[in-house]
Amino acid sequence: MSEWVDLNVGPHHPSTHGVLRLKVKLDGEIVREVEPVIGYLHRNAEKLCENTFFCDNLIYFDRMDYVGAPGMEVGYLEAAEKLLGIFPPERAVWIRTIMAELSRIASHLIWLAAFGLELGMLTPFFYCFDLREKIMTMFVEASGSRLLTNYCSIGGVYQDFNEKVIAEIEEFLRVSPKKIEEINSLFIKNDIFISRNKGIGVLDKETAIEYGVTGHMLRASGVEYDVRKAEPYLAYSQLNFEIPTSTKGDNLARYIVRVEEIRQSVKIISQAVKKLPEGPFFNPKAKKSMMIRLRGDGEVYARTESSKGEFGVYIVGDGGVKPYRVRVRSPSLRNLSVMRELGKNVMIADLVSILGTTDLVFGEIDR
Amino acid sequence: MVEFQPGEERGKDGRRIIKVRKENLFETLKRLKSEGYIHLSLITGVDRKDYLEVVYHLHSLEKNEYISVKTVTYNGVVPSVTPLWKSADWEEREEYDLMGIKFEGHPNLKRLFLPENWVGHPLRKDYDLKNVQYINVDEDGEDYATFDQGDGW
Numbered sequence: 001m002s003e004w005v006d007l008n009v010g011p012h013h014p015s016t017h018g019v020l021r022l023k024v025k026l027d028g029e030i031v032r033e034v035e036p037v038i039g040y041l042h043r044n045a046e047k048l049c050e051n052t053f054f055c056d057n058l059i060y061f062d063r064m065d066y067v068g069a070p071g072m073e074v075g076y077l078e079a080a081e082k083l084l085g086i087f088p089p090e091r092a093v094w095i096r097t098i099m100a101e102l103s104r105i106a107s108h109l110i111w112l113a114a115f116g117l118e119l120g121m122l123t124p125f126f127y128c129f130d131l132r133e134k135i136m137t138m139f140v141e142a143s144g145s146r147l148l149t150n151y152c153s154i155g156g157v158y159q160d161f162n163e164k165v166i167a168e169i170e171e172f173l174r175v176s177p178k179k180i181e182e183i184n185s186l187f188i189k190n191d192i193f194i195s196r197n198k199g200i201g202v203l204d205k206e207t208a209i210e211y212g213v214t215g216h217m218l219r220a221s222g223v224e225y226d227v228r229k230a231e232p233y234l235a236y237s238q239l240n241f242e243i244p245t246s247t248k249g250d251n252l253a254r255y256i257v258r259v260e261e262i263r264q265s266v267k268i269i270s271q272a273v274k275k276l277p278e279g280p281f282f283n284p285k286a287k288k289s290m291m292i293r294l295r296g297d298g299e300v301y302a303r304t305e306s307s308k309g310e311f312g313v314y315i316v317g318d319g320g321v322k323p324y325r326v327r328v329r330s331p332s333l334r335n336l337s338v339m340r341e342l343g344k345n346v347m348i349a350d351l352v353s354i355l356g357t358t359d360l361v362f363g364e365i366d367r
Numbered sequence: 368m369v370e371f372q373p374g375e376e377r378g379k380d381g382r383r384i385i386k387v388r389k390e391n392l393f394e395t396l397k398r399l400k401s402e403g404y405i406h407l408s409l410i411t412g413v414d415r416k417d418y419l420e421v422v423y424h425l426h427s428l429e430k431n432e433y434i435s436v437k438t439v440t441y442n443g444v445v446p447s448v449t450p451l452w453k454s455a456d457w458e459e460r461e462e463y464d465l466m467g468i469k470f471e472g473h474p475n476l477k478r479l480f481l482p483e484n485w486v487g488h489p490l491r492k493d494y495d496l497k498n499v500q501y502i503n504v505d506e507d508g509e510d511y512a513t514f515d516q517g518d519g520w
Contacts, residue, residue, distance in 0.1 A: 038479065038480065039482075042481065044465070044489050046465070047465075047489050082380050209406060209428075210454065212408070212453075213454075223428065231433070301380070301409070301433075301435065303408070310408065314409060314411050314424070325414070325490075327409065327411040334454055337453075337457045366480060
Protein backbone atom coordinates (compact mmCIF):
# COMPACT_ATOMS: atom_id res chain seq x y z
CA MET A 1 0.00 0.00 0.00
CA SER A 2 1.45 3.30 -1.04
CA GLU A 3 1.17 6.44 1.03
CA TRP A 4 -0.32 9.60 -0.39
CA VAL A 5 1.70 12.80 -0.37
CA ASP A 6 0.05 16.15 0.34
CA LEU A 7 1.12 18.86 -2.06
CA ASN A 8 0.15 22.50 -2.25
CA VAL A 9 -0.04 23.94 -5.77
CA GLY A 10 -0.13 27.70 -5.41
CA PRO A 11 -1.34 30.22 -4.22
CA HIS A 12 1.52 31.75 -6.20
CA HIS A 13 2.02 29.38 -9.07
CA PRO A 14 2.36 30.51 -12.69
CA SER A 15 -0.29 28.10 -13.97
CA THR A 16 -3.00 29.08 -11.51
CA HIS A 17 -3.84 32.39 -13.27
CA GLY A 18 -3.67 34.41 -10.13
CA VAL A 19 -4.11 33.25 -6.59
CA LEU A 20 -5.57 29.76 -6.52
CA ARG A 21 -4.35 27.12 -4.13
CA LEU A 22 -4.92 23.47 -4.90
CA LYS A 23 -4.61 20.97 -2.09
CA VAL A 24 -3.49 17.89 -3.97
CA LYS A 25 -3.11 14.32 -2.70
CA LEU A 26 -0.46 12.56 -4.73
CA ASP A 27 0.11 8.86 -5.21
CA GLY A 28 3.44 8.86 -7.00
CA GLU A 29 2.76 11.09 -9.99
CA ILE A 30 -0.96 10.44 -9.99
CA VAL A 31 -3.34 12.92 -8.44
CA ARG A 32 -5.94 11.19 -6.26
CA GLU A 33 -7.81 14.17 -4.81
CA VAL A 34 -7.95 17.88 -5.50
CA GLU A 35 -9.49 20.51 -3.26
CA PRO A 36 -9.34 24.08 -4.56
CA VAL A 37 -8.90 26.77 -1.91
CA ILE A 38 -10.05 30.22 -2.98
CA GLY A 39 -10.66 33.63 -1.47
CA TYR A 40 -7.22 35.19 -1.70
CA LEU A 41 -8.51 38.03 -3.89
CA HIS A 42 -11.78 38.47 -2.03
CA ARG A 43 -12.90 42.07 -1.48
CA ASN A 44 -16.66 41.56 -1.27
CA ALA A 45 -17.79 43.59 -4.27
CA GLU A 46 -21.39 42.67 -3.40
CA LYS A 47 -21.19 44.61 -0.15
CA LEU A 48 -19.36 47.49 -1.82
CA CYS A 49 -22.19 47.72 -4.36
CA GLU A 50 -24.73 48.15 -1.54
CA ASN A 51 -22.95 51.29 -0.40
CA THR A 52 -22.64 52.97 -3.79
CA PHE A 53 -24.99 54.62 -6.28
CA PHE A 54 -26.34 52.53 -9.14
CA CYS A 55 -24.21 54.41 -11.68
CA ASP A 56 -20.97 54.02 -9.70
CA ASN A 57 -21.22 50.25 -9.26
CA LEU A 58 -19.88 49.71 -12.78
CA ILE A 59 -16.29 50.07 -11.65
CA TYR A 60 -16.59 47.05 -9.38
CA PHE A 61 -17.83 45.01 -12.31
CA ASP A 62 -14.91 46.15 -14.46
CA ARG A 63 -12.62 44.65 -11.87
CA MET A 64 -14.31 41.26 -11.88
CA ASP A 65 -13.30 39.80 -15.21
CA TYR A 66 -10.53 42.27 -15.85
CA VAL A 67 -9.37 40.69 -19.11
CA GLY A 68 -12.75 41.38 -20.73
CA ALA A 69 -14.17 44.31 -18.79
CA PRO A 70 -16.88 45.54 -21.23
CA GLY A 71 -18.51 42.12 -21.09
CA MET A 72 -18.97 42.50 -17.34
CA GLU A 73 -20.37 46.03 -17.69
CA VAL A 74 -22.96 44.73 -20.12
CA GLY A 75 -23.93 42.07 -17.59
CA TYR A 76 -24.49 44.57 -14.80
CA LEU A 77 -26.35 47.07 -16.98
CA GLU A 78 -28.65 44.38 -18.31
CA ALA A 79 -29.97 43.99 -14.76
CA ALA A 80 -29.62 47.57 -13.52
CA GLU A 81 -31.42 49.14 -16.48
CA LYS A 82 -34.35 46.78 -16.14
CA LEU A 83 -34.59 47.69 -12.46
CA LEU A 84 -34.36 51.43 -13.05
CA GLY A 85 -36.54 51.39 -16.16
CA ILE A 86 -34.07 53.34 -18.28
CA PHE A 87 -33.18 51.80 -21.60
CA PRO A 88 -30.37 52.70 -24.00
CA PRO A 89 -31.11 54.01 -27.51
CA GLU A 90 -30.63 51.77 -30.52
CA ARG A 91 -27.13 52.96 -31.37
CA ALA A 92 -25.85 52.36 -27.84
CA VAL A 93 -27.24 48.81 -27.95
CA TRP A 94 -25.23 48.04 -31.06
CA ILE A 95 -22.10 49.73 -29.74
CA ARG A 96 -22.38 47.59 -26.60
CA THR A 97 -22.78 44.46 -28.67
CA ILE A 98 -19.59 45.26 -30.56
CA MET A 99 -17.72 46.03 -27.33
CA ALA A 100 -18.95 42.84 -25.66
CA GLU A 101 -17.79 40.74 -28.60
CA LEU A 102 -14.43 42.53 -28.77
CA SER A 103 -13.93 41.83 -25.09
CA ARG A 104 -14.81 38.19 -25.69
CA ILE A 105 -12.09 37.94 -28.32
CA ALA A 106 -9.63 39.78 -26.05
CA SER A 107 -10.40 37.41 -23.19
CA HIS A 108 -10.18 34.29 -25.36
CA LEU A 109 -6.86 35.42 -26.78
CA ILE A 110 -5.32 35.96 -23.36
CA TRP A 111 -6.57 32.51 -22.37
CA LEU A 112 -5.06 31.00 -25.51
CA ALA A 113 -1.74 32.70 -24.81
CA ALA A 114 -1.63 31.52 -21.19
CA PHE A 115 -2.79 28.03 -22.11
CA GLY A 116 0.08 27.71 -24.55
CA LEU A 117 2.55 28.84 -21.89
CA GLU A 118 1.23 26.28 -19.43
CA LEU A 119 1.99 23.53 -21.90
CA GLY A 120 5.44 24.98 -22.57
CA MET A 121 4.66 26.75 -25.84
CA LEU A 122 6.14 30.23 -25.87
CA THR A 123 5.58 31.27 -29.50
CA PRO A 124 1.74 31.48 -29.56
CA PHE A 125 1.93 33.86 -26.61
CA PHE A 126 3.43 36.60 -28.80
CA TYR A 127 1.02 35.94 -31.67
CA CYS A 128 -1.97 36.21 -29.35
CA PHE A 129 -0.78 39.36 -27.64
CA ASP A 130 -0.04 40.94 -31.00
CA LEU A 131 -3.66 40.46 -32.02
CA ARG A 132 -4.99 41.42 -28.59
CA GLU A 133 -3.04 44.67 -28.78
CA LYS A 134 -5.22 45.75 -31.71
CA ILE A 135 -8.32 45.36 -29.53
CA MET A 136 -6.64 47.24 -26.70
CA THR A 137 -5.94 50.20 -29.00
CA MET A 138 -9.63 50.19 -29.97
CA PHE A 139 -10.60 50.29 -26.29
CA VAL A 140 -8.24 53.23 -25.74
CA GLU A 141 -9.72 55.06 -28.70
CA ALA A 142 -13.31 54.39 -27.62
CA SER A 143 -13.08 54.79 -23.85
CA GLY A 144 -9.67 56.24 -23.03
CA SER A 145 -8.58 53.19 -21.09
CA ARG A 146 -6.93 49.93 -22.03
CA LEU A 147 -8.03 47.35 -19.54
CA LEU A 148 -10.70 48.66 -17.17
CA THR A 149 -12.72 50.56 -19.71
CA ASN A 150 -15.72 51.82 -17.68
CA TYR A 151 -17.21 52.53 -21.10
CA CYS A 152 -20.87 51.59 -20.86
CA SER A 153 -23.01 53.54 -18.45
CA ILE A 154 -26.65 53.53 -17.41
CA GLY A 155 -28.75 54.66 -20.36
CA GLY A 156 -26.09 54.34 -23.05
CA VAL A 157 -22.36 54.55 -23.45
CA TYR A 158 -19.83 57.09 -22.19
CA GLN A 159 -19.00 58.47 -25.63
CA ASP A 160 -19.83 57.73 -29.23
CA PHE A 161 -17.71 55.60 -31.54
CA ASN A 162 -15.69 58.01 -33.65
CA GLU A 163 -14.50 57.34 -37.19
CA LYS A 164 -11.11 56.17 -35.99
CA VAL A 165 -12.64 53.38 -33.90
CA ILE A 166 -14.77 52.22 -36.83
CA ALA A 167 -11.70 52.28 -39.08
CA GLU A 168 -9.73 50.28 -36.51
CA ILE A 169 -12.50 47.72 -36.19
CA GLU A 170 -12.68 47.33 -39.96
CA GLU A 171 -8.91 46.91 -40.08
CA PHE A 172 -9.18 44.28 -37.34
CA LEU A 173 -11.91 42.45 -39.23
CA ARG A 174 -9.68 42.42 -42.32
CA VAL A 175 -6.56 41.02 -40.68
CA SER A 176 -7.91 38.89 -37.83
CA PRO A 177 -9.34 35.83 -39.69
CA LYS A 178 -5.93 35.09 -41.18
CA LYS A 179 -4.15 35.67 -37.88
CA ILE A 180 -6.58 33.45 -35.98
CA GLU A 181 -5.92 30.63 -38.44
CA GLU A 182 -2.20 31.24 -38.01
CA ILE A 183 -2.46 30.98 -34.22
CA ASN A 184 -4.74 27.94 -34.50
CA SER A 185 -2.25 26.13 -36.73
CA LEU A 186 0.48 26.69 -34.13
CA PHE A 187 -1.58 24.63 -31.71
CA ILE A 188 -3.45 22.13 -33.80
CA LYS A 189 -0.52 21.08 -35.96
CA ASN A 190 1.65 20.43 -32.93
CA ASP A 191 1.80 16.73 -32.10
CA ILE A 192 2.81 17.34 -28.49
CA PHE A 193 -0.16 19.65 -27.99
CA ILE A 194 -2.56 17.06 -29.40
CA SER A 195 -1.17 14.19 -27.36
CA ARG A 196 -1.26 16.23 -24.16
CA ASN A 197 -4.89 17.24 -24.65
CA LYS A 198 -6.73 14.54 -26.56
CA GLY A 199 -8.77 12.40 -24.18
CA ILE A 200 -7.53 14.28 -21.11
CA GLY A 201 -9.95 15.71 -18.56
CA VAL A 202 -13.12 14.25 -20.01
CA LEU A 203 -16.20 15.92 -18.55
CA ASP A 204 -19.47 14.17 -19.29
CA LYS A 205 -22.75 15.95 -19.85
CA GLU A 206 -24.49 14.90 -16.62
CA THR A 207 -21.60 15.92 -14.35
CA ALA A 208 -21.31 19.25 -16.13
CA ILE A 209 -24.98 20.07 -15.54
CA GLU A 210 -24.85 18.79 -11.93
CA TYR A 211 -21.98 21.15 -11.14
CA GLY A 212 -23.61 24.15 -12.84
CA VAL A 213 -20.85 24.38 -15.41
CA THR A 214 -21.57 26.81 -18.25
CA GLY A 215 -19.79 28.41 -21.15
CA HIS A 216 -17.28 26.61 -23.32
CA MET A 217 -16.94 23.72 -20.87
CA LEU A 218 -20.65 22.88 -21.09
CA ARG A 219 -20.72 23.30 -24.86
CA ALA A 220 -17.67 21.06 -25.27
CA SER A 221 -19.58 18.41 -23.31
CA GLY A 222 -22.42 18.40 -25.80
CA VAL A 223 -25.01 20.82 -24.40
CA GLU A 224 -25.96 23.58 -26.77
CA TYR A 225 -26.56 26.28 -24.20
CA ASP A 226 -25.58 29.86 -24.87
CA VAL A 227 -27.46 32.75 -23.23
CA ARG A 228 -27.03 34.79 -26.41
CA LYS A 229 -29.37 32.30 -28.11
CA ALA A 230 -31.40 31.03 -25.15
CA GLU A 231 -32.45 34.47 -23.94
CA PRO A 232 -31.19 37.05 -26.45
CA TYR A 233 -30.11 40.34 -24.97
CA LEU A 234 -28.62 43.43 -26.65
CA ALA A 235 -28.81 42.99 -30.43
CA TYR A 236 -28.05 39.28 -30.57
CA SER A 237 -31.51 38.31 -31.82
CA GLN A 238 -30.83 40.28 -35.04
CA LEU A 239 -27.43 38.72 -35.66
CA ASN A 240 -26.59 35.55 -37.45
CA PHE A 241 -24.13 33.28 -35.66
CA GLU A 242 -23.70 29.69 -34.57
CA ILE A 243 -22.96 28.04 -31.25
CA PRO A 244 -20.00 25.68 -31.56
CA THR A 245 -20.44 22.43 -29.67
CA SER A 246 -18.59 19.17 -29.32
CA THR A 247 -19.53 15.85 -27.78
CA LYS A 248 -16.02 14.76 -26.76
CA GLY A 249 -15.78 16.80 -23.56
CA ASP A 250 -12.00 16.61 -23.31
CA ASN A 251 -9.35 19.34 -23.28
CA LEU A 252 -9.01 19.34 -27.05
CA ALA A 253 -12.77 19.77 -27.51
CA ARG A 254 -12.75 22.74 -25.17
CA TYR A 255 -9.89 24.26 -27.13
CA ILE A 256 -11.66 23.74 -30.47
CA VAL A 257 -14.93 25.21 -29.14
CA ARG A 258 -13.12 28.29 -27.89
CA VAL A 259 -11.26 28.94 -31.15
CA GLU A 260 -14.53 28.55 -33.03
CA GLU A 261 -16.08 31.08 -30.64
CA ILE A 262 -13.43 33.61 -31.64
CA ARG A 263 -14.33 33.05 -35.31
CA GLN A 264 -18.04 33.49 -34.54
CA SER A 265 -17.32 36.69 -32.60
CA VAL A 266 -15.47 38.11 -35.60
CA LYS A 267 -18.51 37.20 -37.70
CA ILE A 268 -20.84 38.97 -35.24
CA ILE A 269 -18.72 42.14 -35.20
CA SER A 270 -18.58 42.31 -38.98
CA GLN A 271 -22.39 42.15 -39.13
CA ALA A 272 -22.85 44.61 -36.28
CA VAL A 273 -20.52 47.23 -37.77
CA LYS A 274 -22.54 47.17 -40.99
CA LYS A 275 -25.85 47.46 -39.12
CA LEU A 276 -24.67 50.16 -36.67
CA PRO A 277 -27.52 52.72 -36.79
CA GLU A 278 -27.17 56.49 -36.59
CA GLY A 279 -28.70 58.42 -33.73
CA PRO A 280 -28.11 59.35 -30.10
CA PHE A 281 -25.80 57.19 -28.01
CA PHE A 282 -27.27 58.22 -24.68
CA ASN A 283 -30.73 58.23 -23.12
CA PRO A 284 -31.43 61.84 -21.98
CA LYS A 285 -33.35 60.45 -18.97
CA ALA A 286 -30.01 59.36 -17.53
CA LYS A 287 -28.01 62.53 -18.00
CA LYS A 288 -25.16 63.15 -15.61
CA SER A 289 -26.96 65.42 -13.18
CA MET A 290 -29.72 62.82 -12.82
CA MET A 291 -27.42 59.86 -12.31
CA ILE A 292 -27.25 59.83 -8.52
CA ARG A 293 -31.01 60.38 -8.21
CA LEU A 294 -31.97 57.19 -10.04
CA ARG A 295 -34.15 55.02 -7.83
CA GLY A 296 -34.80 51.33 -8.26
CA ASP A 297 -37.53 49.16 -6.82
CA GLY A 298 -38.25 45.46 -7.08
CA GLU A 299 -35.90 42.70 -8.13
CA VAL A 300 -34.30 41.65 -11.40
CA TYR A 301 -32.15 38.72 -12.39
CA ALA A 302 -30.38 39.17 -15.71
CA ARG A 303 -28.09 36.73 -17.42
CA THR A 304 -25.53 37.38 -20.09
CA GLU A 305 -22.98 35.19 -21.80
CA SER A 306 -19.61 36.47 -20.68
CA SER A 307 -16.44 35.04 -22.14
CA LYS A 308 -16.37 32.45 -19.33
CA GLY A 309 -19.99 31.37 -19.31
CA GLU A 310 -23.34 32.39 -17.91
CA PHE A 311 -22.81 35.59 -15.96
CA GLY A 312 -25.81 36.51 -13.86
CA VAL A 313 -26.54 39.62 -11.85
CA TYR A 314 -29.38 39.71 -9.32
CA ILE A 315 -30.29 43.14 -8.01
CA VAL A 316 -32.84 43.89 -5.33
CA GLY A 317 -33.89 47.51 -4.88
CA ASP A 318 -35.83 49.07 -2.03
CA GLY A 319 -36.71 52.33 -3.77
CA GLY A 320 -33.50 54.05 -2.73
CA VAL A 321 -30.64 55.50 -4.72
CA LYS A 322 -28.43 52.54 -3.82
CA PRO A 323 -29.16 48.87 -4.47
CA TYR A 324 -30.41 46.89 -1.48
CA ARG A 325 -28.67 43.70 -2.50
CA VAL A 326 -26.48 42.74 -5.43
CA ARG A 327 -25.58 39.14 -6.13
CA VAL A 328 -23.28 37.98 -8.87
CA ARG A 329 -23.26 34.57 -10.49
CA SER A 330 -19.66 33.93 -11.38
CA PRO A 331 -19.29 31.35 -14.17
CA SER A 332 -15.63 30.63 -13.38
CA LEU A 333 -16.51 29.61 -9.81
CA ARG A 334 -18.73 26.78 -11.07
CA ASN A 335 -16.21 25.85 -13.74
CA LEU A 336 -13.54 25.62 -11.04
CA SER A 337 -15.71 23.60 -8.66
CA VAL A 338 -15.85 20.76 -11.18
CA MET A 339 -12.06 20.41 -10.83
CA ARG A 340 -12.78 18.17 -7.83
CA GLU A 341 -14.19 15.63 -10.30
CA LEU A 342 -11.84 16.25 -13.21
CA GLY A 343 -8.73 16.17 -11.05
CA LYS A 344 -9.25 12.60 -9.85
CA ASN A 345 -6.77 9.98 -11.04
CA VAL A 346 -4.90 12.12 -13.53
CA MET A 347 -1.19 12.74 -13.90
CA ILE A 348 0.02 15.90 -12.18
CA ALA A 349 1.18 17.35 -15.51
CA ASP A 350 -2.34 16.86 -16.88
CA LEU A 351 -3.80 18.67 -13.88
CA VAL A 352 -2.12 21.83 -15.15
CA SER A 353 -3.52 21.44 -18.65
CA ILE A 354 -7.04 20.69 -17.34
CA LEU A 355 -6.84 23.76 -15.13
CA GLY A 356 -5.68 25.69 -18.17
CA THR A 357 -8.75 24.83 -20.25
CA THR A 358 -11.18 25.92 -17.54
CA ASP A 359 -10.01 29.54 -18.00
CA LEU A 360 -10.07 31.09 -14.58
CA VAL A 361 -9.98 34.77 -13.73
CA PHE A 362 -9.76 35.34 -10.02
CA GLY A 363 -11.18 38.81 -9.99
CA GLU A 364 -14.45 37.16 -10.85
CA ILE A 365 -14.25 34.03 -8.71
CA ASP A 366 -13.34 35.76 -5.46
CA ARG A 367 -15.11 39.05 -6.19
CA MET B 368 -43.75 42.29 10.10
CA VAL B 369 -45.14 41.15 6.76
CA GLU B 370 -46.74 37.74 6.76
CA PHE B 371 -45.23 35.41 4.17
CA GLN B 372 -47.80 34.08 1.71
CA PRO B 373 -46.96 31.05 -0.39
CA GLY B 374 -48.07 31.37 -3.99
CA GLU B 375 -46.98 32.50 -7.40
CA GLU B 376 -46.25 35.94 -8.84
CA ARG B 377 -44.47 37.61 -11.74
CA GLY B 378 -41.20 39.47 -11.31
CA LYS B 379 -40.37 42.85 -12.80
CA ASP B 380 -38.84 41.15 -15.84
CA GLY B 381 -41.80 38.79 -16.32
CA ARG B 382 -40.26 35.73 -14.68
CA ARG B 383 -42.29 33.30 -12.61
CA ILE B 384 -41.55 33.49 -8.91
CA ILE B 385 -42.79 30.57 -6.83
CA LYS B 386 -43.06 31.31 -3.12
CA VAL B 387 -42.94 28.33 -0.81
CA ARG B 388 -42.67 27.72 2.89
CA LYS B 389 -39.33 26.50 4.21
CA GLU B 390 -40.82 23.08 5.07
CA ASN B 391 -41.92 22.50 1.45
CA LEU B 392 -38.78 23.92 -0.16
CA PHE B 393 -36.88 20.68 -0.72
CA GLU B 394 -39.93 18.87 -2.11
CA THR B 395 -40.74 21.76 -4.47
CA LEU B 396 -37.21 21.92 -5.82
CA LYS B 397 -37.11 18.16 -6.21
CA ARG B 398 -40.36 18.24 -8.19
CA LEU B 399 -39.10 21.11 -10.38
CA LYS B 400 -35.87 19.24 -11.07
CA SER B 401 -37.81 16.22 -12.26
CA GLU B 402 -39.90 18.56 -14.45
CA GLY B 403 -36.76 19.58 -16.33
CA TYR B 404 -35.33 22.50 -14.37
CA ILE B 405 -31.98 20.78 -14.08
CA HIS B 406 -29.69 23.81 -14.16
CA LEU B 407 -29.33 25.53 -10.78
CA SER B 408 -28.14 28.98 -11.73
CA LEU B 409 -27.88 30.81 -8.45
CA ILE B 410 -28.69 30.71 -4.75
CA THR B 411 -29.10 34.13 -3.15
CA GLY B 412 -29.72 35.22 0.38
CA VAL B 413 -31.30 38.59 1.03
CA ASP B 414 -31.19 40.11 4.50
CA ARG B 415 -34.58 41.74 5.14
CA LYS B 416 -33.61 42.68 8.71
CA ASP B 417 -36.53 40.76 10.36
CA TYR B 418 -36.01 37.65 8.32
CA LEU B 419 -33.79 36.17 5.64
CA GLU B 420 -35.01 35.53 2.12
CA VAL B 421 -33.46 32.70 0.11
CA VAL B 422 -33.95 32.74 -3.66
CA TYR B 423 -33.17 29.84 -6.01
CA HIS B 424 -32.86 30.54 -9.73
CA LEU B 425 -33.49 27.53 -11.92
CA HIS B 426 -33.29 27.06 -15.66
CA SER B 427 -34.73 24.39 -17.89
CA LEU B 428 -32.47 23.59 -20.81
CA GLU B 429 -35.24 21.78 -22.71
CA LYS B 430 -38.05 24.29 -22.24
CA ASN B 431 -35.62 27.24 -22.19
CA GLU B 432 -37.49 28.74 -19.28
CA TYR B 433 -36.32 30.50 -16.17
CA ILE B 434 -38.02 30.50 -12.78
CA SER B 435 -37.24 31.63 -9.26
CA VAL B 436 -38.18 29.85 -6.07
CA LYS B 437 -38.36 31.96 -2.96
CA THR B 438 -38.56 31.10 0.69
CA VAL B 439 -38.07 32.91 3.99
CA THR B 440 -36.49 31.90 7.25
CA TYR B 441 -36.73 33.62 10.60
CA ASN B 442 -33.99 31.65 12.38
CA GLY B 443 -31.47 31.57 9.52
CA VAL B 444 -31.80 27.84 8.83
CA VAL B 445 -32.97 26.33 5.52
CA PRO B 446 -32.67 22.75 4.22
CA SER B 447 -29.66 22.10 2.01
CA VAL B 448 -30.20 21.16 -1.64
CA THR B 449 -26.82 19.45 -2.03
CA PRO B 450 -28.52 16.05 -2.57
CA LEU B 451 -30.16 17.52 -5.70
CA TRP B 452 -27.34 19.57 -7.21
CA LYS B 453 -23.61 19.25 -6.61
CA SER B 454 -23.13 22.89 -7.56
CA ALA B 455 -25.14 23.81 -4.46
CA ASP B 456 -22.16 22.70 -2.36
CA TRP B 457 -20.03 25.80 -2.99
CA GLU B 458 -22.98 28.14 -3.43
CA GLU B 459 -24.35 27.27 0.00
CA ARG B 460 -20.90 27.57 1.51
CA GLU B 461 -20.61 31.03 -0.04
CA GLU B 462 -23.99 32.10 1.31
CA TYR B 463 -23.12 30.71 4.73
CA ASP B 464 -19.81 32.56 4.65
CA LEU B 465 -21.09 35.98 3.61
CA MET B 466 -24.74 35.94 4.71
CA GLY B 467 -24.74 33.51 7.61
CA ILE B 468 -27.50 31.21 6.39
CA LYS B 469 -27.16 27.74 7.89
CA PHE B 470 -27.99 24.99 5.41
CA GLU B 471 -29.25 21.97 7.26
CA GLY B 472 -27.76 18.75 5.96
CA HIS B 473 -24.81 20.26 4.11
CA PRO B 474 -21.89 17.84 4.32
CA ASN B 475 -19.13 20.43 4.76
CA LEU B 476 -20.52 23.81 5.79
CA LYS B 477 -17.34 25.87 6.12
CA ARG B 478 -16.43 29.37 5.00
CA LEU B 479 -15.51 29.58 1.31
CA PHE B 480 -13.83 32.97 0.90
CA LEU B 481 -13.08 34.39 4.32
CA PRO B 482 -10.59 32.98 6.85
CA GLU B 483 -12.01 30.33 9.15
CA ASN B 484 -12.12 32.41 12.32
CA TRP B 485 -13.55 35.59 10.81
CA VAL B 486 -16.13 37.16 13.09
CA GLY B 487 -19.54 37.92 11.60
CA HIS B 488 -21.07 37.66 8.15
CA PRO B 489 -20.30 40.76 6.02
CA LEU B 490 -23.44 40.84 3.88
CA ARG B 491 -25.75 41.08 6.90
CA LYS B 492 -27.23 44.54 7.25
CA ASP B 493 -26.16 44.78 10.89
CA TYR B 494 -22.50 44.04 10.09
CA ASP B 495 -20.39 46.87 11.47
CA LEU B 496 -18.23 48.23 8.66
CA LYS B 497 -16.54 50.70 10.99
CA ASN B 498 -14.99 47.91 13.02
CA VAL B 499 -11.96 46.93 10.96
CA GLN B 500 -10.97 43.31 11.32
CA TYR B 501 -7.50 41.81 10.95
CA ILE B 502 -6.74 38.13 10.75
CA ASN B 503 -3.57 36.93 12.44
CA VAL B 504 -2.00 33.50 12.60
CA ASP B 505 -0.74 32.15 15.90
CA GLU B 506 2.16 29.75 16.46
CA ASP B 507 0.03 26.68 15.79
CA GLY B 508 -1.17 28.04 12.45
CA GLU B 509 -4.67 28.88 13.73
CA ASP B 510 -6.39 32.10 12.64
CA TYR B 511 -7.62 34.62 15.12
CA ALA B 512 -9.21 38.03 14.58
CA THR B 513 -8.22 41.35 16.12
CA PHE B 514 -10.23 44.55 15.84
CA ASP B 515 -9.46 48.21 15.30
CA GLN B 516 -12.29 50.72 15.83
CA GLY B 517 -10.15 53.51 14.33
CA ASP B 518 -11.55 55.58 11.47
CA GLY B 519 -13.28 52.58 9.92
CA TRP B 520 -14.22 51.97 6.34
